[in-house]
Amino acid sequence: MKSLSLIMMVGIVGLGLPAAAAERAEVIHWWTSGSESAAVRVLADAFNNAGGDWIDNAVAGGGGANARSLGINRIVGGNPPTVMQFNYGRQLDEIIEHGYVRDISDLAAQGNWNELVPDALMDSITVDGKVYGIPVNMHGQTWSWWSLPALEKAGVEVPASWDAFFPTLDKLKAAGIIPVAVSRDAWTIDSIWRFIVISKGGTDLFRKIYVDHDVSSVNSPEFRELVETLIRLRDYSDPGASARNWNDSTALIINDTAGVQFMGDWAKGEFLNAGEVPMQDFACTPVIGGNQGYVYGGDMFVVTASEDPEQLSAQNLFVETLMSKQVQIDFNRVKGSIPVRSDVDTAQLDACAQIAIDLVKNPDNQVGDQPFYNSSDTIGAIRDLLGALWSDPNPSVDTFTQNFAQIIAAE
Numbered sequence: 264m265k266s267l268s269l270i271m272m273v274g275i276v277g278l279g280l281p282a283a284a285a286e287r288a289e290v291i292h293w294w295t296s297g298s299e300s301a302a303v304r305v306l307a308d309a310f311n312n313a314g315g316d317w318i319d320n321a322v323a324g325g326g327g328a329n330a331r332s333l334g335i336n337r338i339v340g341g342n343p344p345t346v347m348q349f350n351y352g353r354q355l356d357e358i359i360e361h362g363y364v365r366d367i368s369d370l371a372a373q374g375n376w377n378e379l380v381p382d383a384l385m386d387s388i389t390v391d392g393k394v395y396g397i398p399v400n401m402h403g404q405t406w407s408w409w410s411l412p413a414l415e416k417a418g419v420e421v422p423a424s425w426d427a428f429f430p431t432l433d434k435l436k437a438a439g440i441i442p443v444a445v446s447r448d449a450w451t452i453d454s455i456w457r458f459i460v461i462s463k464g465g466t467d468l469f470r471k472i473y474v475d476h477d478v479s480s481v482n483s484p485e486f487r488e489l490v491e492t493l494i495r496l497r498d499y500s501d502p503g504a505s506a507r508n509w510n511d512s513t514a515l516i517i518n519d520t521a522g523v524q525f526m527g528d529w530a531k532g533e534f535l536n537a538g539e540v541p542m543q544d545f546a547c548t549p550v551i552g553g554n555q556g557y558v559y560g561g562d563m564f565v566v567t568a569s570e571d572p573e574q575l576s577a578q579n580l581f582v583e584t585l586m587s588k589q590v591q592i593d594f595n596r597v598k599g600s601i602p603v604r605s606d607v608d609t610a611q612l613d614a615c616a617q618i619a620i621d622l623v624k625n626p627d628n629q630v631g632d633q634p635f636y637n638s639s640d641t642i643g644a645i646r647d648l649l650g651a652l653w654s655d656p657n658p659s660v661d662t663f664t665q666n667f668a669q670i671i672a673a674e
């Protein structure tokens with residue numbers, strides 16, 4: 264080995280090339296589906312082309328719980344990756360508190376992020392006036408994705424109201440189509456649930472529950488109706504759900520075996536990756552009967568605290584690359600999300616992205632997703648509750664409601 268590296272060094276010196284070491288960055292993330300991997304490639308290629316050396320550490324598990332716990336354990340154990348993915352919100356409160364995350368306020372100021380990035384996202388990556396996250400995208404967390412050929416086969420259209428919703432699912436069922444593509448993980452049941460909350464309950468009720476933690480809203484007849492809707496929806500799934508990841512469910516919409524999936528717009532990445540065209544092969548609606556509600560969320564990377572000049576330099580390159588205008592547009596086009604920079608040309612993005620872009624212009628239409636206002640423990644407890652309700656043959660709305668109220672009251 265020694266003689267080989269000596270030969271290489273002699274070779275480099277002999278050619279008169281600079282022997283600059285690439286800026287090496289180990290990146291922990293949870294993007295492993297087809298479109299997610301393609302989106303990571305966009306980031307990695309851009310970083311490597313800028314002189315970096317992207318060491319990919321993809322941790323399977325949609326929603327990222329596995330990646331986050333592995334990354335946090337490494338950080339706390341003294342073996343941090345160079346950078347690591349989180350969702351916007353409170354997931355990294357504790358590691359910031361303990362000094363494990365690098366303050367990148369200087370880079371944010373140089374990049375003029377305050378002017379370019381939406382306030383809600385800047386707030387989320389800023390703690391005590393210091394910036395700790397690189398905002399890469401804005402995802403819509405609670406969309407519905409409909410197979411247009413499946414609807415056509417059943418002789419129906421995307422339901423224009425909640426009155427038309429279950430009759431549409433009945434028609435899909437009668438046509439031999441799985442009405443709702445459901446996946447196995449509790450976070451995906453939570454996606455269905457929050458779709459119902461924003462779509463049927465509205466933005467205000469969503470805010471009262473998740474932002475204000477208002478127990479009386481949970482004890483209201485409106486909340487009860489949301490729970491009943493979720494329970495009723497179970498009858499439109501199929502036994503295969505227990506073996507499915509979120510992207511396997513998206514595949515059922517892509518191949519027109521199922522009618523609808525309720526999922527964030529990372530699902531759109533899968534449709535686009537399969538060559539499908541919005542409003543031609545599939546339809547996207549953020550709520551049933553219009554476009555009035557939008558739960559936003561998405562992804563940031565954090566750079567870990569380090570004293571090592573090489574790591575710091577690789578981190579600087581990482582920040583600069585991910586926030587460049589070109590990467591913002593190239594990455595988000597593949598990922599299914601929308602860019603965070605207001606100075607990129609979004610006209611070239613697809614029809615569903617245009618709905619999202621319009622919606623986020625109006626603060627009344629939008630609300631941040633759970634992690635903005637709730638600890639990971641609270642979200643975990645709600646997911647356990649939803650998972651238990653979903654698998655209970657005789658679920659009790661009262662028990663669910665009482666437990667839900669207790670969880671948010673404790674937040």
Ligand code: BGC
Binds near residue numbers: 294324327402529562
């Ligand atoms: C992330 C998305 C990701 C999805 C599924 C979400 O938490 O924000 O970027 O595609 O999980 O893995």
